[in-house]
Amino acid sequence: MSVTASLPPPSSPTLDPESRRRALVWGAVVCLTVVLMRLPTLFRPVLIMDDFQILAQSWTWHEAVANLWVPANEHSMPLGRITTWLMVRLGGRLTDVVRLCCLQGPLAVALAVV
Secondary structure (H helix, E strand, O other), rough: OOOOOOOOOOOOOOOHHHHHHHHHHHHHHHHHHHHHHHHHHHHHOOOOOOHHHHOHHHOOHHHHHOOOOOOOOOOOOOOHHHHHHHHHHHHHHHHHHHHHHHHHHHHHHHHHHH
């Protein structure tokens, strides 16, 4: 003999206006904090330590795809490889590539918050 319980259909979660406002405020706080932390490098872009390795391994589309799952600092970062390749394509000149790469972190956080 089996007993089946009748479960209500799943409903999509909705946020009340107050919770939505709080989420937006905290998302803005997170984004602002990241921008403030990265402010010095936004004015004076710098490449350090593993940045050179990541750039070299993502300079062309072929290299970015070939190194998609190659660890950098013991973790793989496939989206990082692709976005680094994209920054190289968008930057054109090497100095502009460095400036764009300094924006990559804050932009990734903003996208994650959204």
